[in-house]
Amino acid sequence: MTTLTMTTAQVPSRAPSWRQRCWRLCLMLVLLVASLGVTQLAVAQADPNREMTTAAPGITAEQWRQVRSGETGPNYRDSRHESNYNLINASGETWRILRNRWVSPFGLIAVLGMASVITLFYLVIGRKHLDEPRTGRKLFRWSLFMRSLHWTVATLFITLALTGLNLLYGKFVFRTLFGDAVWAWMISASKVLHNYLGPMFGILLIVLLVKLLKDNIPKKHDLQWFKQGGGLVGKGHPDAGFANGGEKAWYWLLATAGLIVVASGFVLDFPNYGQGRDTMQWANIIHAVGALGLTAVALGHIYIGTVGTEGSLEGMTTGYVDETWAKEHHNLWYEEVKDQAISEEELAARKAGGSSEPSTAKPS
Numbered sequence: 457m458t459t460l461t462m463t464t465a466q467v468p469s470r471a472p473s474w475r476q477r478c479w480r481l482c483l484m485l486v487l488l489v490a491s492l493g494v495t496q497l498a499v500a501q502a503d504p505n506r507e508m509t510t511a512a513p514g515i516t517a518e519q520w521r522q523v524r525s526g527e528t529g530p531n532y533r534d535s536r537h538e539s540n541y542n543l544i545n546a547s548g549e550t551w552r553i554l555r556n557r558w559v560s561p562f563g564l565i566a567v568l569g570m571a572s573v574i575t576l577f578y579l580v581i582g583r584k585h586l587d588e589p590r591t592g593r594k595l596f597r598w599s600l601f602m603r604s605l606h607w608t609v610a611t612l613f614i615t616l617a618l619t620g621l622n623l624l625y626g627k628f629v630f631r632t633l634f635g636d637a638v639w640a641w642m643i644s645a646s647k648v649l650h651n652y653l654g655p656m657f658g659i660l661l662i663v664l665l666v667k668l669l670k671d672n673i674p675k676k677h678d679l680q681w682f683k684q685g686g687g688l689v690g691k692g693h694p695d696a697g698f699a700n701g702g703e704k705a706w707y708w709l710l711a712t713a714g715l716i717v718v719a720s721g722f723v724l725d726f727p728n729y730g731q732g733r734d735t736m737q738w739a740n741i742i743h744a745v746g747a748l749g750l751t752a753v754a755l756g757h758i759y760i761g762t763v764g765t766e767g768s769l770e771g772m773t774t775g776y777v778d779e780t781w782a783k784e785h786h787n788l789w790y791e792e793v794k795d796q797a798i799s800e801e802e803l804a805a806r807k808a809g810g811s812s813e814p815s816t817a818k819p820s
């Protein structure tokens with residue numbers, strides 16, 4: 457039994473050799489330096505001032521002051537284009553804070569808040585039904601052209617809203633849910649859709665606004681419409697022409713905030729017209745604030761146009777509304793067009809004849 461007969465000197469020693477000791481020491485030093493580096497990085501990320509000193513340790517406090525104040529010096533010039541921006545763009549930090557600390561959280565509060573208010577309203581108050589029974593007689597309200605325009609603008613808006621929300625918040629949800637590969641595909645698809653559909657939406661929105669302008673000029677009775685909360689407060693229905701106070705408010709919001717969102721979107725979509733970084737940053741903030749606000753209000757419009765009000769949606773799908781709906785929601789318009797009401801049989805005959813629209817259609 458050789459093992460039993462081994463002398464102490466023959467047993468392999470467990471103590472590391474001087475060479476092994478050297479290697480271990482080197483390894484420990486490498487690990488120590490690496491871990492210090494990682495810690496340094498983490499601390500620097502948590503503290504922006506620290507980040508600055510570690511990122512560019514050669515720069516003095518005076519130089520940082522110059523950079524942050526926006527003073528331009530030959531060493532800080534942006535080499536791209538003919539821009540004279542500082543290479544280290546101090547206003548970028550202001551943009552980052554505005555976007556991440558204000559626009560993103562408050563935008564989410566606005567959109568989710570509106571969705572919750574609408575849900576609560578539906579659960580507590582419920583759908584606004586017609587007070588009187590339907591007469592079955594129909595009034596022509598929306599031409600095929602206007603319906604197609606409305607639904608195209610609506611589809612584009614919803615697609616832009618969803619892709620825009622994904623650009624702002626998607627990474628917090630989908631990246632965690634589906635992982636990097638799916639997320640990378642989602643975000644690049646969102647960006648392409650958003651960038652290409654934006655201009656289409658802008659052009660069609662302008663056509664829609666022009667077509668609807670004459671029916672949306674504010675009138676004295678619109679004030680009363682708002683005082684009565686569109687019929688929710690007090691008894692009876694407030695006066696309304698072809699468009700009621702609420703619709704006019706939606707129209708003018710689209711004609712102001714909507715067009716600002718479109719214009720700022722164009723600035724962002726075509727950065728090749730000499731606009732500098734500051735312009736792009738402001739365009740981004742204005743675009744996001746306007747678009748998030750519009751998305752929140754659009755939820756209200758969609759609710760009122762679908763489950764919120766009995767009889768509204770059929771106008772925008774078939775072109776015709778029931779006389780009772782017209783009388784209750786747009787009484788002044790009803791007075792103008794009531795002698796043009798047709799029965800369901802007449803409408804069916806009109807459709808069988810190849811067109812469901814009257815030859816003297818009132819709406820644009």
Ligand code: HEM
Pocket residue numbers: 597606609610611613614664668671672698699703704706707710754757758761762768769770771772
């Ligand atoms: C699923 C989404 C939507 C639904 C169900 C919907 C529904 C409706 C309905 C039923 C009407 C007709 C109301 C009436 O006859 O008085 C209407 C009108 C209108 N909608 Fe929408 N809509 C949607 C999205 C949008 C979007 C996204 C926009 C704009 C970006 C929009 C802009 C308009 C405008 C400007 C009017 C005319 C109001 C006026 O006369 O001033 N809609 N919508």
